[in-house]
Amino acid sequence: MPASRTWHQIIIIGRWESVTRMEFDLSGQTALLSGSGRGMGKASATELARNGADVVINDIDEDVAEQTADEIRDLGVDALGIAADVSDEAEVAAMVERATDELGAIDILVNNAGVGDAGPFLDDRYDHTFDLNLDVHLHGALNCTREVVDGMVEREYGKIVNFTSIHTKNGVGMSPAYDVAKYSLLGLTKSLALELGREGVRVNAVAPGWANTRLTEEFSQAVTEQILDNNPLGRFAEPEEVAQAVAFLVSPASDYVNGHELRVDGGQVPIDSWRLDSR
Secondary structure (H helix, E strand, O other): HHEEEEEHHHHHHHHHHHHHOOOOOOOOOOOEEEOHHHHHHHHHHHHHHHHHOEEEEEEEOOOHHHHHHHHHHHOOOOOOEEOOOOOOHHHHHHHHHHHHHHHHOOOOOEEEEOOOOOOOOOOOOOHHHHHHHHHHHHHHHHHHHHHHHHHHHHOOOEEEEEEEOOHHHOOOOHHHHHHHHHHHHHHHHHHHHHHHHOOOEEEEEEEEEOOOOOHHHHHOOHHHHEEEEEEOOOOOOOOOHHHHHHHEEEEHHHHOOOOOOEEOOOOOOOEEEEEOOOO
């Protein structure tokens, strides 16, 4: 019986190899990544560049955007750093216009720009926190998508990846504004996948767990322990691990993946609230 099972597996593997191979080559494509001056966005831009894509680095801080673009050019691809607030339609339109003028049509869009502002519903600043999260996470993604999608539809091909969150796995208490924004972005992902898939444009999401970024560096020891106690791997992700998932979703290897949320969270069980946080 074991020998028969092994033979069957070899046949299946052989059939798969004859059909397709994992192909991450992005040569000749241009990728725009919002919020890619630092952290997971920067790691994702670097990974796409390593696979041959020219990249547009967006950050709200011009110096950060240009510095990251300089670093990526050392990989032998074209890179352009542009400062823009993704929640501002006019700034996004100007960014995309400049990007296409200098690097050509946008084939890949990664909506990564985000904010970490969170707080309880009963907080006096709740309205501001709610508006900020929706403006950046949801409306920022909408603004960027609107500016590039017509070209993708015209070419009948494009890849859009939205950064959602482990918060869409199970809402995390004490952060309803962030949760609502990320759930909304996931809904947008699935809805656009249905509409744009018919036009040759794939829309997916990557949902990172907590990773080693500036945000988690600010966590107290108690909060860090609270999170890691609920992670089977017992650690935060490295930004480069999330970037590998992004590279897959924008590559030809994922051409039959559409409307999917790919979790990169180590099997994390979401914490039920920031009960140990001082916020």
